[in-house]
Amino acid sequence: MDLLQLKYFQTVARREHITQAAKELNIAQPSLSQTIARLEEDLGVALFYRHGRNIRLNESGKTFLEHVDRVFIELEKGKEEARKLAGKHQEVLSIATIHLPFLPQVIANFVAKQPGVHFRFHQGCYPSMRKLLEAREIDLCISAPQIDLPSVSSAVLLTEEIRLLIPKGHRLAGRGQVKLSEVASEPFVSLKEGYGLRESTDEFCQRAGFTPNIVFEVEEPRLMQTLVRSGIGISFIPELFGLNEPDNETESLTISDPECTRTLSLSWLNRTEQSPAFERFRLFIINYFNSLRKQKQIPGPRDLPRVIHRF
Template sequence: MDLLQLKYFQTVARREHITQAAKELNIAQPSLSQTIARLEDDLGVSLFDRLGRNIRLNEAGRVFLQHVENAFTELEKGKREAVRISGKYEEVITLASIHLPIVSEMLASFVAKHPETRFRFQQGCYNSMKQLLKDKEIDLCLSAPPIELPNATSITLLTEELRLLVPAGHRLAARDSIHLIEAEKEAFIGLKTGFGLRDATDSLSRKAGFTPNVIFEVEDPALLHKLVRAGIGIAFIPALWDMDNTDPAAVSVRIADPNCFRTISLTWLERQELSPSFERFRLYLIEYFHKLQQRLVSSAYSAGESSRSIIGLERLI
């Protein structure tokens, strides 16, 4: 039994799929199958139940996986400790986030105060970030809605209103607010399915009584503004994306019905220990988004928005 065998087993156990695990590990499927078979021979027990091409962790496999995960955790802790003692310690915080216009400002502010901290940052959709967190490839995740996983903790950071972004001159542009059903016949620009915002707005549209006619799908949320400005269609937009918008070519319109809000959450996996840098950054995020929530409320007051909108934004203050 060696570490490579255990790493292969860990990947297969998480995927419960030999082909997917082989692809992730970048090895041939027969080689992976043979490695797992040799591990089971060494242990003298079967770790998986095999039903045709499908495999499932059995009770022995689940128990063994828990100990393997603990072993790798201890090895990683030992590695960090050895590097720290050598004087070459440099902690890296791995963060994944949905598209948020404030990310660069948020990270720059923290790094200015703690220049010794290093980051690896990834931007992605809900499904990809959930897999990264599940595979322990990231430490922290900013998402909407919250990511639910065993042994993971999520807290709400911010509540924001969802609005409709329309071109200047559009029939809805002069309205203070609309009922979402009024946009039933409109052409929509949206993110691809799998992005949290797309799933949320599809659900809100169904609640209003229609399925949006999405004629243009994008992966880069920044394109939504450009395509709306070009007059291709209208789009749902979170309040954060619109907070400092001064573009005269596009106008955001409030949605009075149904209730259109989303929450941004912070999720992390439970650990036996929280490093000082990790905990410092986690607390910083909580404080940063609290102040951001206050800015949204102040913006709503200054814009003269309804009490319904302001009360919704004030939930976290």
């Protein structure tokens, strides 16, 4: 048994999918399967339930994963201690976020004032961020909806409006606001299933009495805007997507019925020790969104506690 085997196991356990894990690790799928099989042989127990191509951690696997996670956490602590003793300590923050076009510049502003802090940045959908946080591979994340896990704390940042994005010249151009039922027959451009925004907008349409006719699914939110400009369909767009990015080829409309909003939250791991950089960045993000809410006159969080602690 070696660290490489453990890292491979940790990735497969997080993904519960050999093909996806092999792609993430950049190795051949048969090699990864053989490595997991050798690990199970060394341990003398099976770690996964197997049903064809589908795998799922069994109870032995879940218990073993807890110990493997602790091994890598201790190794990271050891590296930091060694660097401190050698005078080469660097504070590293691993963060993940849903797509927010303005956020990289916000982080750049923080880095400019904190040059000793290094970032590892992930951008993805809600399930991937939840798994990264659960596997303790990131320190904090910005998501919608909120990450609900044991040993994770969350702070609500703001609630933003979800609007309709239409191309210039569309039949509804200039209306300002519409009922969602008015676009029931329109073709839609949407994110793929698994994204929090997709789940929310599907629910909005159901509440309006229809299932959206999705003609194009994408993984990159910016591509939705490009496709709307081209006239392929209309789309939902969060209010903050248009922050400091005026677009003369599209128009956003307020949805008067039903109410269409989403709430952004900041979630982080509860640890006995947090680095000074972590706390500075956490407060920086909370204060930034608080200022943004006031500046843009975005409503505050509705029907949610300001800070939620989970242990």
